[in-house]
Amino acid sequence: MRKIPSRSTSLMLASVSCLGLLAVAACGTSSDASADGDSAVNGKTGQASPNAPTRTDLTVGFVPKQVGTPYFDVADLGGKHAVTGLGSTFEEVGTDDGADSAAQASRLNALIQQDVDAIAVSAQDPKALCPTLRQAGDADIDVVTYDSDTDPECRDIFISPASAEDLAVRQLEELGKQTGYKGEFAILSAARTATNQNTWIGYMKHELKDPRYKHMTLVDVAYGDDEAQKSYDEARKLLQTHPKLKGIISPTTNGIKAAAKYLSASRFKGEVKLTGLGAPNDMRQYVKDGTVEAFLLWDPAKLGELAGRAAIALASGQITGREGQMFLAGDMGWFEVAAGGVVTLGEPTVFDATNIDNYDF
Known part of the structure; x- marks a missing residue:
């Protein structure tokens, strides 16, 4: 997790357009290139290698909390830029009802049946999706949550907008x-x-x-x-x-x-x-x-981009979601996995009459 600045400090958000889609790299907390320890997140175990190449033949499914809303339109566009910029396929599925967890589970099941490599989901309900996400884990599908989390044992990494x-x-x-x-x-x-x-x-x-x-x-x-x-x-x-x-x-x-x-x-x-x-x-x-x-x-495009890059890093075997692992998210820099598999984007910005015209999302 990136360190959050003091509450009195305000970070300026980056532009919504995703910049410099560089390949994802990852490293362990030590400087050597040996394989990282195994992880048992989401019922899966496996080795993470900081030197594993970024795969370009992956399919990543994005499941927002609700489609057709400006916030998730921008967030998922950030995810799309990240995934396609790294040479893989992006697919968004979702429901237009932000409170229908059964419908969201149905969309997830469709991606599992499609045998995608990774899923990024903003959960409508912390527990209702767990059985479905465990099925994804059993099918060796990496699971990232973004914006809204599930129970930690049901996914590999949670991309949190801020603390x-x-x-x-x-x-x-x-x-x-x-x-x-x-x-x-x-x-x-x-x-x-x-x-x-x-x-x-x-x-x-x-x-x-x-x-x-x-x-x-x-x-x-x-x-x-x-x-x-x-x-x-x-x-x-x-x-x-x-x-x-x-x-x-x-x-x-x-x-x-x-x-x-x-x-x-x-x-x-x-x-x-x-x-x-x-x-x-x-x-x-x-x-x-x-x-x-x-x-x-926060900048939803950057949140989506970080979710997409984390999904690619997981599916490439560069990280597993274990605490202390790190991966490079393009121009946003290095991010560290904190306890519980949480990766934090950063501190939010306060918008008022003095700065609101500087942003377009």
Whole structure:
């Protein structure tokens, strides 16, 4: 895992277009070229060799949490650039329902039957996909999760956008700054089963124990299932149910966009603060019209690219997902596998009126 900078430091995101599709290389933590130790992640064992050549005859299937959304369109395009740039075949399959884990499992089964070499999936449910992903492991298919994880034993590597704790704390801090660290607030999440959402919410609740949040109260958590209309309706219900609400955190790009749409045309515009995780192209109009002061996100194209490069490194036998292994992700540099098979992209950027026009995704 790359070291995450301090919470006060903001990293600038790279351009969405993937740069310099260099071949993936990998190395162990030592400087010698001997084969790495074996791994038992996802029920598989095998040797990893830092000198193994990057294979160019692979097929990598990408299964986003939901197709047809700007976030995953950009993320999977990054994956496609990485996989095809390394000489292999990219295939995306998915469902347009961000809460239908059975449909997502069905898409995964199709890739298993197709006998692909690796799968990259953003899990809708941490447990529901495990039986299917174990079947993939039994079929010697390498499994990468990105954006949203499963139980660790069900995959080889998880590509995390940023430290889960850091993401949660940064969102809470941002709302605190905007509200003067006072008042009631609510969270507008995606699906109740979404791994990343629940992890972030858990960290937020824990962080609220910090004395600086003693005058802030979490009064409700609503779920919009990453659907535009349902998220819009849930935002409206939150404000009807809690007339003293001072802010909303929506840690999902579809949710924050829908909440901003509602607030922008309501009497709460400029009074109820909204932050969370959003895409600049979705949120630009709401920042410029004063509905939203600031929000956060990472570069989804880089997240997808890193997932694609990790999948190729696994399928080439350069890494197995064991802690301490490293691989080169093109111009993004070297990444190390941390405990639990986690690889972290980096710290998110805060977008506001001063910088939002510098980004196009």
